[in-house]
Amino acid sequence: MNATGKKRQSTKLKALLVDDDQDQIVLLSEILSQSKAADYEIYSAQSLKAAYQILNEQPVDIIILDLNLPDSKGLDTLQSLYKEFFEIPVVVITGIDDQKCQDLGLTLGAEDYIIKGCYNVADIHRSIDHAIKRHEQILIMDQKRQALSQQLDAIKSGDVDVIITNTSPSKLLRIEDSDLVAKNERLLKELEHLAHHDTLTKLPNRFHFEKSLKQILSTSLRYGHKFAVMILDLDRFKLINDSYGHDIGDDLLVQASKRMYDCLRSDDIVARLGGDEFGIILREINTTTGVEATAKKIVKMFEEPFMLGNKKACVTVSVGIACFPGAGSVTEDLIKHADIALYRVKNAGRNGFAQFQKDVEKEYVWRLEVENELHSAIENNEFSMVYQPIINLTSKKIVGMEALICWTSPQLGVISPDEFLPVAEESGLINQIGLWTMETVSSQQAKWIQKNMLLPVAIKLSPRQAMQTNLVDMFFSILEKNHAPTTLIQLEVTEAAIMSKDLEWKTTLEKFHDRGIHILVDDFGTGYSSLSQLKSLPIESIKIDISFIRNVTVSHHEMVIVKSIISLAKGLGLIVIAEGVEKEQQVQLLMDNGCDQAQGRYFCNPLSAEEFIQFYENSNKDSAAPDGDDIIHDLCLYARDIGHDFNNIYAAIKGYVGLLQHATSYENGTDKSFIEMNMLIEKTINIVQKQSKKMRVIEKERGLNQTTMLKNIMYQCRMTALELDSCISQQKDILDVLRESSDENKESYRFFERMFDLADKAHQLSTNLSNLIENVDINKIDVDFINTIQEYALHKGQNLPIDELAKKLTTSRSQLHRKIKVLTGKSTTNYINYIRIEKAKNILIYSNDRSQRTAMAIELHDNGHNPIVAKDQEDFDSKKQKEIKVK
Template sequence: MLTGKGTSPAKLKQLLGRYKTTKKTQTGLLELAELCSTVTDMAVFYPQLQAIIRRYFPAKNLYIQQFTQGNQLQADHYYVDELNCSPIEQQLTPDVVEFITSIAKPVLINHDTVSIWEPDSSIVERPFPKRQKHTHLVDVWLAAPLLIDDVIIGIIGIKGFINQNKQTAVNLELIRFIARIIAAAIHRNKASELLKMYSKDVADIVFAKTQHLQKSNLSLRQQVEQKRKSELKLYYDAHHDALTKLPNRAMFTDRLEHAIKHIKRHPNHRFAVLFIDIDRFKVINDTLGHHVGDLLLIEIAKRILECIRGNDILSRLGGDEFVVLLDSLAHNDDAEDIAGRVIETIKAPFELEGNNLYTSASVGIAICDHKYQSATEVLRDADAAMYQAKSMGRGRLMFYDESMREELLCNLNLEQQLHKAIINDEFSLLYQPICELQSKKVIGYEALLRWQHPEHKQMTPDAFLQIAEDSGLIIDIEHRLMQQVAEQLEQWQAQQENLFVSINLSGKHLQHNKQTRALIKLIRDKLVEPENLIIEFNEKAFNEQAKQTLQNLKLLQQTGVRLALDNYGSGLSSLNYLNNYPFKLIKLDQQFVRSFVNNDKNLQLAKSLVSLGQSFGFNLVAEGLENKRQWQKAIDAGCQFGQGYYLGQPKLLNDKQDDDIDHCA
C-alpha cells in the first residue's frame, strides 16, 4: 500500500485532487498569460479566453466590464461562457460596480455578504453595503477590478460562482491574477490600437506632408522652369531685335569684342565688319507708314541673311542700320563680294502691301586687324566708310581708310566751332544785287551767308553748310539771319525804299512742322510788309517727304512772303515744281545760264520756261552772270531778272568798297 502512516485513502485522494486542480489552474494561468502576451486583437482574444476559461478554471463564465474612460462607470460589456463570446448588456448592478471600484480589491459577493481580499492575503468578510433600498443581490459574484498603474479600467467577474472547495482566499487570488492578466491584455490592446491610430495618424500626416511636399516640389520645379524660361526670354529679348529677331547691338558688340580678342592671340586671323544703311528708308517709312516700314526691314534682313555665310553674324543696330561680322576672311575681296551681293539683292523690288518698293543700300567695310582695341572703334570706322559711300551717290560700297577718320575729326571739330560761332554771333550777311535785266536797275538783293571765322577770316557756305545741315545747327543759324533780314527790310521801309531781300533757307524748315511754325511766327512777328521777303528753296528740299513739305510751303505762302525755287536746271528739274508749287520766281542755275552762249538747245529751253511762266505766274531769274555776253544771252532767252558779278558783287550794304570780295554768288 502506497499511503503513508496515518494517511487515509480518502485524504490521499483529496490531496491528489487538489494537486491536479492546482496544476490545471497553473497551466491555465500560463496559457492565459501567453495569450495576453501574444494576442493584441480583442476580437481574437475573447474567443481564445473563452476556451482557456472552460478548460482550466472552475468557472462556466467570465464577465468583463471595461470602462471607456478610466474610472468613469460608463462601460463596454463582454460576456464569455460555454456558449457565448460576445458583447452583452450590463450584468453587475450599479451598487456592485461602485462598491468594487471604491475598494479596488477582489471580492466574493454572496448575496448580502461580501468577502474582500486584502493585500496581506487575508480575507475580510462584511455585509454588502446597500446604498439603495431596492437593491437586492440575487447572484453570487467572484469579481476583481482591472487595474493598470493603479487606475481602474474595468471589472471582471464570474457570475454564479460556486465556492465548492471553500478556498475563498485561493479563489480571490486566482481572480486577482486573472484580472491582472486580462488588464494587461486590454492595456496592450489599447496601446496597440493607440499605436495603430498614431501610426495611421502619422502615416496620414506623412502621406499628407509627402503629397504637400510633392506638390510643393512640383510647384517649385514649375517655378524654376518658368523662371528659367523667363530668364532665357529676358536674355533673348535683351540680345535680339524685337522686329527682325536678329542679334541686337549688345549681342553684336559682345561677339565683336570676342573676335578682337581672338585676333590678338592669332595675328594671321582676319575678319571684317560691314555697316549697311538703307537709302531713302525714311521717305518710305514716312510716306507709307511705320507698318510698311517694319515689313520692309524684315524682308531686307531676310535678303541679307541669304548673302552671308553660316558663320557670319548679322545684326540690326536700330532704325535702318544693319551690321555684319564676317569671320575668317581669306582675302579682302571676300568682304567686297559679300557687300556687293547685299547691294544687288536690296536693289530688287519689294512687294509689300500691294506696293512695289525700290530702295538701295550703302555699305561701309572695315577690315579688322590687331590695331583695333574695342568694338566701338571697329563700328566707328565701318560707319565712317558707310557715310563716305552714301556721300558718293548711295547704292555702293566703300572700304575704310585713315583719311576718312581724319575727315570725320575735321568735321567734328568744325561742328564744335559752329556751336561757338552761334553763341558768339559770328555769322553775317552780304547782299548781292538782283536787277531788272534790260535796265540793270537794282530791284532787290539776295542775302548771302558768310562766317566771320576768328582764324580763317571770312568763310563761304561751301566750307561749312553741309556740316550745319547734318548737325541741325542750320536752323539756329538761319533764324538769326532772318532777324538780320527783317531789320534791313524795316530800315528800307523807314527810308521809303521799295526793295526786297531774297534769302536761301534749308529744306529742314519745311520737313518738320515745328520748324515751319517757328519760321511763320518769326515772319509774322518781325515783318510789317512780308511781300518784300523772298524765301528760296532748292530742289533737294522736296526730295524727301514731298507731301509734307508742299503742305508746309503753302502754309508759308499764306504769311504773304514770296517763294522762289533756286538752282533750277542743276538737277532733275521736274516740271511738277513749276505747275503745282506756289513759286513766284524760278532762279536758273548759273551753269545752265552760262551754257546759253554755246548751247542753243538750252537757250530755247529757257525761252520755253518763259512762256510757261506767263501761263503759271512765275518769272525767271538768271544767276551767275559774269560778263556782258552772258547778260545779253539771258535777255535773249527772255529772263526778266538776273544777278551775278557783271551786275554787282556781294557786299555789305554800308560798304562802298568791295575790293576784298572775291566770291561770286
C-alpha cells in the same frame, strides 16, 4: 515710378524742371499746366546742386533737364544725374537739334529730347507721358532681370535657402526633377536674351553686335575670311517721331528692322544700335560687289512707303559700309569707318550707300570740327548777312537781292556757306540758323522800307527747315514782329528738294505761297526736273545753276542746256535768273536768249546792308529820265521801269494790308473794306503788268514809223496813268475808312502812315508815266485825228452831234472821249472849246465885272487874238449877230 521706386497711383504727377533760365521754367510750367491727361505739381531748380537737394528731399515722377547749367555742362549733366537717380525718367531740353548728340544722350539715360524754341504743347505732353511709361517698363524689366539673375546665381553657386530632408524632394515640391532643370534652363536663356536683344524690335542690341563683331573679326584674322560692316540710319526719323508721336515712331522702327532682316542671308547679323541706328555684319563675303548689291537691295526695299497707323510715310535709308580687311582690323575702326561712309551718303543727299574711302576720313574729321564750332556760333554772334544784287538784264536796274549768310569762326577762321550749311543741315543746327536768318533779314528789310528801298530779298530754305511742323507760323510771326511785308520776302529752295517725293515738303511750300510768299527754285538744271513736276509746284522763278553759266560761252553743250532752260521757263510763265555771271559775253548771250535777270561778280559782289543802300542809290541816279540814240527803246524801257517800281510799291502795300488785318481788331463791317482793298491792289498790279507787256509789243513793232510808235507809247502810258490814278484814289478812301476804325494807340496804327506814303509815291509814278512824252508835239503824233477834231470844233461843232463825229473817226462815243482825254489831258467839251478859242481871230468877251473884262482883253491881245469887248448885254447880243463866230 518715382524717386522712391513705387509705381504712381494717380494722375497727380510731380515734375522737376532743371534750367538756369527762369523764363524757360515759367514757360514750361505754363505748358505743363495745360495738360488734360494729368495734373502737375511743379518743382524747379536752376543748378544741378539745387536739383540734387530737391531729389533727395522730394520724390518726383519726371525730370525735365537743360544740359547746360552753371555747375555742369553738356552730357556730363545727364550722366551725373542718371547715376544718382536712374529710377526717374529724364526728358532733355536742348537748343541743339543734333541727332548724334541726342542718340548719345539716349544711350546715357535720357528718355527723349525737346528742342528749345520749337515747343509744341501736344508734343511735350506726349513726350513726357511716353517717357514715364517707357521708364516704368524698363524698371519692371530690370526687376525681373535682377530676380532672374539672383535665381541663376543661386543655381550656379549652389546656395540654398531651404534644406530638404525628405528622401523624395520632388514629391514634397510636387515637381519633377526634370521640370526643375528645364525651368532653370529657361530662366538662363531668358536672362541671356534680355541682355543681348532690343525689347522693341527683338533684334540683337549694340552689346550683342559688338560682341559678335569681335568674334567674327578674330575668326577672319585666323582664317583670312572677308566680311563687311554696315551702319544704317533712317533718314529724317526724328521728324516722323515728333510729328506723329512715339508710338508711330516705334512702329516704324519695327517695320524697318523687318525689311532689313528680309534682305539678309540667314547667317548675317542685323542689330539695333540705338535710336534709329542699325548695324549689319555680312559674313564671309567674296567681293565688294556682293556687299553693294545687298546695300542696294536694302535701299530699294525702303522706297516702298510705310503704313503707319492710317497714314502712308516715305522713309528712306542711308547706308555706310566698311569692309575687312581694307577698312580696318579692329572693331572700333570698322564701326568708325562705316560711320564715316554713312556721313558721305548723308552729305550727298541721303537715300543711298557708300563704302569707306581713306581720303574721306580727313573730310569727316573736319566736319566734326565744324559741327562742334557751330554749336556756339549763334550764341556768340559769329554769323553775319550779306546781300547780292539781282539785276534786270534789259533795264540794268536792281530788282531784288539774295541774302547770303557768312561765318567767321574764332578757331577755324572764315568758312564758306558751301562748307558749313551741309553740316548744319545734317546735324539739325540748320533750324536755329534758319530762324536767325529770318529774324535778321526781316528786321533789315523793315529798315530798308523806311528809306523807301522796296526790293524783294530771297532767303534760302533747306529741306530740313521745311519739315518743321510749325515753320510757317514761326516765319510769319517773325515778319509781323519786325513789320516786314510778306511780299518783299522770298524763299529759295533747291531743285533737288522740290523733286522730293515727300508730300509734307510740297504742302509747306503751298502754305507759304498761299500767304503771298514768292518761291524761287535755286540750282535749276541739276535735279532732272520734269515738265509735269514744275507745273504742279507753287513756284514763280527759277535760277539757272552756276555750273551751266560758267562755261556757257565756250561750251556748246552748256549753251544748249541754258537755252532749253530759258525756253522751258518762258513756256511756263516763270521768271529766269542766271547765277554766277562774271563776263560781258555771258550777259549778252543771256539777253539774246530772253533771260530776265542775273546776279554775279560781273554786276556786284555781295554787300553788307549799309553798302547795299549806297549801291542802290548810285545805280538809280542815271535812270530818272529816258536818254540815248534810240528814243523808242529808251521810252519803252523807262515805262517798264516805272512799272517795276509800281510792282514793288504794291507788293509792300499788299504785305502791310495782310499784317494790318492780322494784327489789328476792327469793328464789324470792315471785312468788306479789306476785301475791296485787296481787289484794288490786284487790279493795280494787273494794270501795270498789262502796261509792261504792251510796252514790249510796241518796242518790237520796228516796221512802224517813229511818229506812230511815239503816238502808241504816249497813248498807252496816259491810258494806264488814268486807270492807276483811279485805283490809287479809291485805295486812299478805303484806307481812311480803316484808319478811322482802328485803335491809334496800337503799334500797327503806324502801318497806315507807311501805306499812305507808298500810295503818294505810286501817284507820283503815275504822273511820271503820264508825262513820259510831254515834250512831243501832239499835232505831230496823230495829225488826222487832231485835224478832224479841230475841223469839228471850228466849223461843224454847233450842228454835228458828237455821235456823228465818233462814227467819222471809226470809234465809239466812249472811246472818243477817252482818246481825247489821253492825248490832250482835257475832256472832249473843254478841248473843243480850247481849239475854237485857239484858232479864232476875233473873240467877243463880256463880263459884269469891268476889271475882269479888261484883264481878259489884255491876255487875248497878248496871245495874238483880236478881243472885242461888249459893254453890256445889249451890246453883246448886237455884236454876236454880226461876225463873231466864237464867244
